[in-house]
Amino acid sequence: MNTPSVELRDVTKHFATAIAVNRVNLTIARGEFFSFLGPSGCGKTTTLRMIGGLETPDSGDILINGERVNEIPPYERNVSTVFQRLALFPHLTITENLAFGLKIQHQAYDVIQEKVAATLELVHLPGLQDRYPDQLSGGQQQRVALARSLVLEPEVLLLDEPLSALDRKLRKEMQVELRRIQREVSITFIYVTHDQKEAISMSDRIAIMKEGKIVQVGSPREIFERPRTAFVADFMGASNLFSGQLIERNGKRYLKTQSGLVIQVPNSDESPHSQDQQLLALRPEAIGIFRKDQNPPTENSFAGRVLDRAYLGEMLEFEVLLNGTERVRIHSHSRSPADEILVDEEVLIGWDANSASLLREE
């Protein structure tokens, strides 16, 4: 019962001369909602396709349900894929699309009818059985693609950026739906996306990939709050980076930057080698910005000058220059006192030491 759903051992794949996936090791538990997150070309789709059997790894092993499947063609694997382009059969009706896999399994007619109806119900898509895919809206096609895979009750469901073609509103709706459906069927979902918000809101765990390698695996909270590398920090939107040396004073740790800023860092469990050059990442929305006459409430507070300010709808974005060299990006609510701050104004900024995170290796 404790066999992992999917296991990757040192999986590597080359295309022509480029390396697409580089020694990936991973274990995905049964019933987990797992996401691969990364920019395009990072190898996440190739990894997914190898699990599905649409690509063969050059080396390493892929195990599904504890069994090595490297040479097993996709049609003999108990996994199913929802493709980015959906790939609904245009020459078949919705019912025929759903029944496609069941017919190949030679299931009885009644069973097929029953399963198709139940699955259409599950994805909330009644009354469209006899239409052709090109007669449905984008969101409905999405649900059909999902249903076509789910009806086979696979061990693992692979989803390759299935929502990328939908508009923002529909996408939000489908994210909630996917989560609901996953809870109802309790199948392992492996999801590929380049949208960090999507991954965070849906997944149990996330693997961040870069240039064919996994750089960090963890829960959305871990990844969001404790990025390990500058790449992850930047990808998750923590775009302020300070580099400097760690020093200790009065039992507290500080980062001393080259420009002379002394920043208190979180007292984290893992303590990095203190003499090395260190990176500290800080999210723009974690920083407060105040006029000169106000009192910043926190331990890390610095004076600076506003270089630029932009209105982003619900947010204001400021760029503030500290110590004449460090540029810091700050997000604050549009309906806050910060709204009165103008370009070229001298300001104070500050943040809670624990909201920053020390990065490890790069």
Added chain:
Amino acid sequence: MSVVRSLGRASLPGLLGLVYLFIYAPLFILMIFSFNTAGNLAWWQGFSLEWYEKLLSYDQLWKSLRISLMVTGTAVILSTVIGTLTAYALYRWRFWGKRLFEGMLYLPMYIPEVVLGISLLVFFIFLGMPRGILTMILAHVAFTIPLVVLVVLARMQRIDWTLEEAAMDLGADELTTLRRVTLPLLFPGIMAAAFLAFPWSFNDFVITYFVTSPGNAPLPVLTYNLILGAKRSGAMGMINALGTLMTVAALLLPLVAVLLLRVRRFSLPGLHLLRKKRA
């Protein structure tokens, strides 16, 4: 000034009209004079069905038609199957020597027909094969394959190949995928290919002429013999009648095909993809 300009504007449609006249007038004149009492003179003498009677009671005509249909029917089926397989491999897979292979594949389209025909004749003589139906079929398949490949390849560019992966992902092995997904999607292209290969093979004269025997004359060879004979005997009326029937049949064929696609009740797998997309 404005006269010159409007003349300029009218000149292109006018030229188009003349070109259509150039294309169709000879065929229409041929048809009209097939009903003329005088077989040899292109001047109206009176209405007559004499040439049609003579033609239809000409035994050789029916024999030739049978031979033509047998050769073309077999050749089109074979070349459509082989050509589709070839197009699939060319489009979907990379393999060693692909460019060389492509160069060879289209050779029959480039080599002058007379050279290909004579080479085949020389080859069949070399092998000691008697010329006849079989040699005609072998030759026709060889020169229709490239045409089929080109037409099917054109269709392949418009297919979403993820569908094949989707089918395999849903449990269909390669053969099932081929039957249930790939072929239905390719069907319009395959039909179009067969549809072009048919006249290509049926009407071929030059290659056919060299690879058949006098006893096995398909329609084009019969027509040729009649034309040569008419130079001496003056029996052009019969050729006019034959030409009329063949032209009418040839022009009806595309029309029938277009109509078939319009009729909704007539259904084949994948056919609805050819029709206009429904809203």
Added chain:
Amino acid sequence: MSSFRRRVLGFLWRHPGAKTGVTLSPVVFWLALFVLAPMLIVLYYSFLTNGPHGALLPTPTLENYKDVFITEDLRTGQPEANWLYLNIFGRSLLLAFLTTLLCLLLGYPVTYWIALYGGRYKNLWIGLFILPFWTSYLVRIFAWMFLLRDPSGFINQLLLQTGLIHEPLQLLFNTTGVIIGMVYTYLPFAVIPLYAALERLDRSVLEAAFDLGARPWQRLWRVTVPLTRGGILSASVLVFVPSVGEYLIPDLMGGAKVNMLGNLIADKFFRDQNWAFGSALSIGLILLVMALLLVYFKVSRSEQVFERRV
């Protein structure tokens, strides 16, 4: 799923090369046997010596190729250029060139009009060019013979009966007849690539040219023609290549007076029973066509580069 089928497909899945091999084996078989092998035999024969009564003697020689170009003066025995054959080579090239030129001159303006002003019925207009493709090649040639013959052909009859001429015109069994026949047969081959190129043409470029003050003729020469060069090139090749090796049209419409290469080859094989020499001529014609295609591919590749830059 039977286990045999499963085993075979599993094997092919693991060995993609075998899959390609199985799929391509029929075409490779067919082309190797019925296209390549016949040509190789002709190549082989072209190096043999022609014996009496059409026999081929297995003595290797280059005489056949030499004979295409050089003959001996009957009286002096001195070698001199073989104008008999060189003339036929030249005539074939000239007639193919004229046919190509006429097809372009007729085809370009009308396809231009269809592509730009054809409106809803574009496909119908173009279809009318392609429709004769389904009719018999021989019937089409015969229809023209019926029109052109003298004195009983339709054109001569029309002109004689209306009194416009008093002596019948010689329209058939000469170069005019052959050119009419070839233009008629190969016009659709020119129209298809021309239409494809003109259809792809970006209309806004033409509008821009107008906007910048180009006159219609300037627009045609400076914008439209250069932008459709690829189509013009393809059309030229598609017409020129079959024209240069044409056999049937000069045979029927040239009345044995207008010989082209194709007729010469057939005559050598069947009338003179000289297979060795006929083979050498065949190889010569193939090489000529290959050379043309090679130039075409070279030029069209550089054209593509040009088009991409634009």
